[in-house]
Amino acid sequence: MIADRARSLWRGAVTVIVVLAIYEAVARSGHFAPALMPTLGVVLQTLLGSLLDGSMFEHAAATLYRVLCGFGLAVFVGLPLGVLMGRFRPVENFVLPLASALMPIPSLAWIPVFILWLGLGNAVTILIVLYAALFPMLLNTWSGVRAVNPIWLRAAGAMGANENALFWKVIIPGASPFIIAGLRQSFLRAWVAVIGAEMLAASNFGLGWVIFDAKEFLNTDVMLSSLIVIGFIGFVTERLVFGSLERATIYRWGMAQAAKT
């Protein structure tokens, strides 16, 4: 188990090292101006500097705040609504066409509209994140509820479960493989959207804003160090948060299996 973990970590590290080596070789080849393609040493120095003076943490905190607000709202709305869709036909009939029509519109396409309505700032960004994160949460939950084994509902009903107990103690855990997949997808979409939204709608904070702002001054090293932080936070949430959530629930319950090889 632990040996497996170490091996997969090592394999991941190999990939990263190879990619970084290629980058470094190209950067040093002199094809591009150093200002446009700084060497790793420069990028790391900039990254370290921004970490030490705390500015990177402030930007990351601003981005995380926006993403967590939007993502939290998406879960708060999408989860119960998805359950209602799965349980009650009229709700499904009402929500599904709406979702099918809104879902294909990229969330970033709404930014100009939202800016006109709400002005620059956090509200627009959070709304964009909510828009991006809502549909994966909603539709996965809906599928999950429909995939709940009817025999569980029957058994619980025979043991005197009321609608409230059915919701919390049967439907939610019964749909958990889909709900966790929904949380995952939803967070990923939220994370992608927040960066885009910050580029266009944030006034002076956030990882996305850093990139956009650095472009004005050709600060490629700043842009790249911000990208590194964006990737790192995404990776850590994916592996640590959702990975442990899965291990503590559906793997433990035998409702899903980890890939064997």
Added chain:
Amino acid sequence: MPHIEARDISLIYDTPGGAVPGLRGVSFAMEASEFLCIVGPSGCGKSTLLNIIAGFITPNVGEIRIAGQPVRGSGMDRGVVFQDFAQLFPWRTALGNVAFGLEMKGVPKAEREATALEQLRLVKLEHFAKSYPHHLSGGMQQRVAIARALAYNPAVLLMDEPFAALDALTRDDMQRLLADVWRTTRKTVIYVTHNVAEAVYLADRVVVMTPHPGTVKTEVTIKLPRPRDPLSVEFLDYQKELLRLLGQDAKGH
């Protein structure tokens, strides 16, 4: 007054392909603490009848009375065990599954876990209280399901072919265990099976059903002392009689 009474039950399934007759004019009565088996060929409406008694389906005609009261929907006076192993909640341990009914009743945690552990002891699984269902064998899962149905102390236990998917050896063990459990708890049991030997081993009385549409053909009272010896002449005679009634004996009639 009989404990359970089925009065002239009829049910028609509405399907896209038209009306499918499920049951017609089914009546029987049973006393408290009686063990009743329902046997019949596949499709004769055994599960349908059990689901009606459990309150999952409402019949088109007739009614079920339990302790004099007409049945409306499911209720905690009845425990149900299904054939499907998947009936246990995978996200709860064996103990958590067994405690579910008590939890719904609002019994405090310590008390319901003590009761649940007692029920697991009854089906000889007290050492697996903390195991999740996917770590238990099929036979063990069905034992947990029995413990779960008994835990909130219903007067009636309804079982739909709970051991049909088990191998023959395990099934023999299960039947012996169930006979013991019934002797200790004295529940009123309705047990659906299409296995004649199982019916003769377990039942006080066997209701024989025939298909198209599902009706009660006859009833056979098993007058054998317990525990029963499946190799005794009398046991085999009852088995032959039931097979004859089901039209499955060697002579083909």
